[in-house]
Amino acid sequence: MPGAGEGRLIEDLVQLLAEDLLADRSVALGFEAPLFVPLPATAADLGRARDGGRNRPWSAGAGAAVTAYAAQQVAWVLNALGQLIGARPLRVGLDSAAWILGDLDLLLWEAFVSGAAKDRASTDPHVDDARAAAREFLQRFQEGAVRSDVTAPVVFSLAGAAVLRAGLSTDMDLLSQAPVVVRAPDLG
Amino acid sequence: MPRRTIVIATVDVGSRAKLGWCRIIRSGDRTSEDAGSW
Numbered sequence: 001m002p003g004a005g006e007g008r009l010i011e012d013l014v015q016l017l018a019e020d021l022l023a024d025r026s027v028a029l030g031f032e033a034p035l036f037v038p039l040p041a042t043a044a045d046l047g048r049a050r051d052g053g054r055n056r057p058w059s060a061g062a063g064a065a066v067t068a069y070a071a072q073q074v075a076w077v078l079n080a081l082g083q084l085i086g087a088r089p090l091r092v093g094l095d096s097a098a099w100i101l102g103d104l105d106l107l108l109w110e111a112f113v114s115g116a117a118k119d120r121a122s123t124d125p126h127v128d129d130a131r132a133a134a135r136e137f138l139q140r141f142q143e144g145a146v147r148s149d150v151t152a153p154v155v156f157s158l159a160g161a162a163v164l165r166a167g168l169s170t171d172m173d174l175l176s177q178a179p180v181v182v183r184a185p186d187l188g
Numbered sequence: 189m190p191r192r193t194i195v196i197a198t199v200d201v202g203s204r205a206k207l208g209w210c211r212i213i214r215s216g217d218r219t220s221e222d223a224g225s226w
Contacts, residue, residue: 008224010199013209016222017197025193025213033201070201077199102192111198127208127223130198134210137196138219 018084033070
């Protein structure tokens, strides 16, 4: 069943999120794409999957393509958001615990929707994917902690790079921080 | 549990053929959703 606002563009979401932030609402913005890659200690581990990534590696097939799209689209969204926010100070980060405590205004996180979590009968699967991930994030928030389903010991953070590129923070440590990854539950 | 208003949004990423987003607003015990395609 389509929602009341369905059919709107990404620009509309950016506008809504800017209004949310300017109204002092805490925003957790997820992207359905890998937002960090492992930074391995040895060359032999280059290209290896992230822990918890199941059979959806960031470095091959659809994962590789969407990682490339994310490098551009996440930065675009954040840049557009920053332009609408203007000079208003914004606390932006990747630490879900800090966001839950109210120490961040904007949290970036990674949505992971694949396999049995996808509704194959859906007439609007991309919206349903986004909805499934957002609802799972909300569920974990209500439980008091947003655990991550995908990790790596040391990372290069695409999300952190996008935050810096958009001018939403000057904290270079963001490049080394992995956003929380929330996997939508399997249907059934 | 903090009682402030929170917004949870998700953006699908990929080619512009048909992608989606969802936004959930949680304020107290009230939850609302909207969504869109791009």
